[in-house]
Amino acid sequence: MLKLKERYDGLVIGAGIAGMQAALDLAGQGFDVLLVERQPSIGGVMVGLNKVFPTLDCSSCICTPRMAEVAHHPRITLLTYTDVQRVEPLRPGFWVQILKKARYVVEDQCIGCSLCELACEVLVPHEFECGLGARRAIYIPHANAIPQVAVLDPEHCVFDGACAKACPKDCIDFGQLPQALSLEVGTVIVASGLQLTPMEAKKEYGAGQFVNVMNPLAMERVQASNGPYGHILRPSDGKIPRSIAYVQCAGSRDKSIGVPYCSRVCCMYALKPATMIKHELHDSQVTIYYMDIRAFGKGYEHFYRRAVADGVRVVKAKVARITEAEERDLILRVELIDEGGRLAEVRHDLVVLSQGLVPAWHPGAILPIAEASDGFFEVPELATRPARSSVDGIFLAGVATGPKDIPDAIVEAGAAAMEAAMYLDRSRAGCVAA
Amino acid sequence: MNEPTRPEWREALRRFRERMGGLTEVKKARQKAHREARTLIAAALKSGAKSVPAIARETQLQSPDVLWHVMAMKRGGDLREAGRAGDYYLYALKEREP
Numbered sequence: 001m002l003k004l005k006e007r008y009d010g011l012v013i014g015a016g017i018a019g020m021q022a023a024l025d026l027a028g029q030g031f032d033v034l035l036v037e038r039q040p041s042i043g044g045v046m047v048g049l050n051k052v053f054p055t056l057d058c059s060s061c062i063c064t065p066r067m068a069e070v071a072h073h074p075r076i077t078l079l080t081y082t083d084v085q086r087v088e089p090l091r092p093g094f095w096v097q098i099l100k101k102a103r104y105v106v107e108d109q110c111i112g113c114s115l116c117e118l119a120c121e122v123l124v125p126h127e128f129e130c131g132l133g134a135r136r137a138i139y140i141p142h143a144n145a146i147p148q149v150a151v152l153d154p155e156h157c158v159f160d161g162a163c164a165k166a167c168p169k170d171c172i173d174f175g176q177l178p179q180a181l182s183l184e185v186g187t188v189i190v191a192s193g194l195q196l197t198p199m200e201a202k203k204e205y206g207a208g209q210f211v212n213v214m215n216p217l218a219m220e221r222v223q224a225s226n227g228p229y230g231h232i233l234r235p236s237d238g239k240i241p242r243s244i245a246y247v248q249c250a251g252s253r254d255k256s257i258g259v260p261y262c263s264r265v266c267c268m269y270a271l272k273p274a275t276m277i278k279h280e281l282h283d284s285q286v287t288i289y290y291m292d293i294r295a296f297g298k299g300y301e302h303f304y305r306r307a308v309a310d311g312v313r314v315v316k317a318k319v320a321r322i323t324e325a326e327e328r329d330l331i332l333r334v335e336l337i338d339e340g341g342r343l344a345e346v347r348h349d350l351v352v353l354s355q356g357l358v359p360a361w362h363p364g365a366i367l368p369i370a371e372a373s374d375g376f377f378e379v380p381e382l383a384t385r386p387a388r389s390s391v392d393g394i395f396l397a398g399v400a401t402g403p404k405d406i407p408d409a410i411v412e413a414g415a416a417a418m419e420a421a422m423y424l425d426r427s428r429a430g431c432v433a434a
Numbered sequence: 435m436n437e438p439t440r441p442e443w444r445e446a447l448r449r450f451r452e453r454m455g456g457l458t459e460v461k462k463a464r465q466k467a468h469r470e471a472r473t474l475i476a477a478a479l480k481s482g483a484k485s486v487p488a489i490a491r492e493t494q495l496q497s498p499d500v501l502w503h504v505m506a507m508k509r510g511g512d513l514r515e516a517g518r519a520g521d522y523y524l525y526a527l528k529e530r531e532p
Contacts (some may be wrong), residue, residue: 090523104444123468123506134506158461159451164443174450211498228505231523237497238486238504240521 001177002100004077008034010420011096011185013084014361016044018398018409019191025417026189027075031424034097034185035070040081041145043067044193048128048142050223052406053272054303059237060144067146080147085180087367088392092427093186094393098375102176105138106153109171112140112148119166124156124369126228129217132235133228133301138163138172185426187393190369190377192361194399197251197259205250205353207321211236212328213351216269223273223280232280234350238329238386241284241349244277245332246270247319248290252356261374263356263403267294270354271304274312287313287348289334297405322351357403369394376402387416392432395419471495471503476512476527485522 012023015037023035041047047067049059070076079100086097097169105116120136128135135155140148152163152172164172196215199208212234214222221227222235234241247268253265267290274286293314295304308314317334320343325331327374330351334339336342363369370378370390378390379401387395397416398409426432452458474493478484486504490497503524507513516526 118510121469122465123503125502132502132505133509134502154450154454156461157454158457159454160448161444161447164447172443175447229501233501233523235498235501237490238501238522240523242521305501 002079003183004034004079004181004183005032006184007184007239008032008077009186009424010034010189011036011084011087011094011187012189012191014038014044014191014193014398014400015042015070015078015080016191016193016398016409017046017066018193018400018413019044019189019407020066021410021413022189022191022395022397022417022420023070023076024073025068025414026420027073029417029421031075031186031421033076034183035076035078036082036084037078037080038083039141040103040151041141041147042070042078042080042230043144043146045217046406048143048217048224050220050227051272051276053268054297054299056272056276058423059354064144064146067144068282072151073144078147081151084363085366087188088208089368089391089393090184092393092431092432094188095182096185097180097182098190100179100181102178104154104173104176105150106171106173106176107147107149109169110149111169112150112403113168114140114150115166115168116150116163116172119162119213121160121162122156122158129221129228130215132218132221172382186424187395189395189397189413189416189420190367190389191416192359192363192400194357194403195360196355197257197358199251199353201257201381202250202353204315204320205351206245206324210322210324210328210330210351212324212330212349213322213353215355216266216273216352219273219352223276232277239349240281243348243350244274244286245330245346245348245351246274246286246288246354247322247332247351248288248354250319250353250355252354254356259356259358261356262294264294264296265403265405266354266356267292268297268300268303268405270352271295271307271312273352275307275310277302278307278312285313286311287315287346289315289317289319289332290354291316291318291337297407313330313422357399359400361400367394374402376400385419387412387419393427395423438515468503472507472512475500475503475507479525479527483516483524483526485519485524487522489525491525 009031030412122137123134124131125131126135138152316337372378395416397413478492514528516524
């Protein structure tokens with residue numbers, strides 16, 4: 001049975017890179033932090049990426065030390081596989097209800113040996129590999145997962161008890177139930193992260209039906225050395241792709257799907273893997289079809305020029321339609337803007353849609369803060385207090401407020417932690433309005 | 435395999451199975467299809483290393499499904515990469531250690 005303290009100084013919702021940074025920065029100032037993550041592992045989107053731009057550092061090599069720091073910090077209590085169900089203002093502070101979902105594994109006894117996983121015969125498309133690889137019905141979320149604790153997926157379990165028989169620590173607990181807990185916190189930081197715009201919304205690009213039209217996170221996994229294939233292959237037949245297209249703004253700046261804004265990171269997240277493909281598959285051709293290249297961050301313009309110098313083709317064009325040809329190749333009908341709008345049809349082995357970023361969480365009545373018209377959380381004082389929400393004592397970090405890259409998310413997380421610390425000091429001094 | 439020392443685990447598993455709606459026909463069919471696919475792929479590779487399209491042709495399975503199973507079997511230690519033919523990797527059965 002999980003036991004928590006009755007009160008923490010801060011609650012951080014979401015343990016992606018922004019949430020982890022906010023928790024570390026707040027705990028580093030001497031405050032006790034409860035960090036809650038709905039997935040079975042911390043690390044968010046970043047831990048699944050292959051490299052980061054513009055430095056081309058290994059993403060998990062940067063992310064995992066921070067994950068370990070969070071897990072071992074004496075002032076951070078980490079709860080994975082946990083949903084926040086209610087946050088109510090107490091003035092000062094907040095009453096919080098959380099639900100620890102059942103893993104069916106005793107967390108503090110599991111040693112992450114994977115013997116349960118190896119004993120399980122069920123194969124399930126692995127969410128961490130965007131469905132391209134397989135996991136078992138009981139599994140460690142991924143190689144870099146923290147905690148390294150198995151989770152049983154009852155939806156796919158065939159109830160043969162193989163995992164229980166294989167477990168050397170006797171820690172499979174079929175009787176485990178979800179556990180609701182309530183506690184008080186002094187302040188809340190929301191770092192609930194992102195998801196991609198749905199591929200199904202882009203009917204002109206196949207609405208998610210073409211197996212060789214991939215989302216960018218799946219392509220990150222394909223490129224990762226510990227990814228599902230171990231090589232860059234296309235999902236339809238394992239062919240090494242010789243002609244790869246990235247289609248920009250395939251889910252951003254598009255009023256027809258309700259995403260009128262620019263997602264800010266897509267230009268760079270296409271240039272980065274395009275460069276990596278050229279480095280690995282020298283004779284493959286990589287083409288980026290774009291409306292505008294927005295390389296706005298430090299070192300980004302240089303990275304763009306380097307990508308072009310490395311052989312990435314950038315073509316100013318609007319992709320009107322994608323159709324599937326024989327052998328599941330793809331035909332792109334494009335309007336070539338630099339050629340007076342000439343229409344052309346181009347064949348590619350593999351296409352990656354640069355989908356936009358939308359919020360991962362719409363809490364509704366769970367959390368009493370306002371959303372802006374774009375669906376991200378409202379920031380009433382955007383120009384001067386970019387980490388403040390519409391409610392005093394609740395702060396925002398990372399993509400919760402709008403699309404941003406990793407460095408900006410980290411900076412904002414630090415700002416949210418500092419705002420939260422100042423709020424806690426004011427609360428202790430009795431300076432917060434009741 | 436060890437037999438769990440927790441005495442009530444079989445009863446807990448029975449109750450868990452009941453609570454989760456039992457072993458449905460959908461689950462059984464999915465399990466059977468996966469097992470058959472792996473058996474077919476292994477049989478196709480008995481005559482030598484093959485690419486995903488070649489396995490798909492021989493087994494009549496869809497090539498994306500073949501790739502998915504081949505990768506799962508490779509990860510599980512049943513298959514290994516065995517060179518390349520053009521733009522395709524070849525896969526071979528891995529000899530089991532005695």
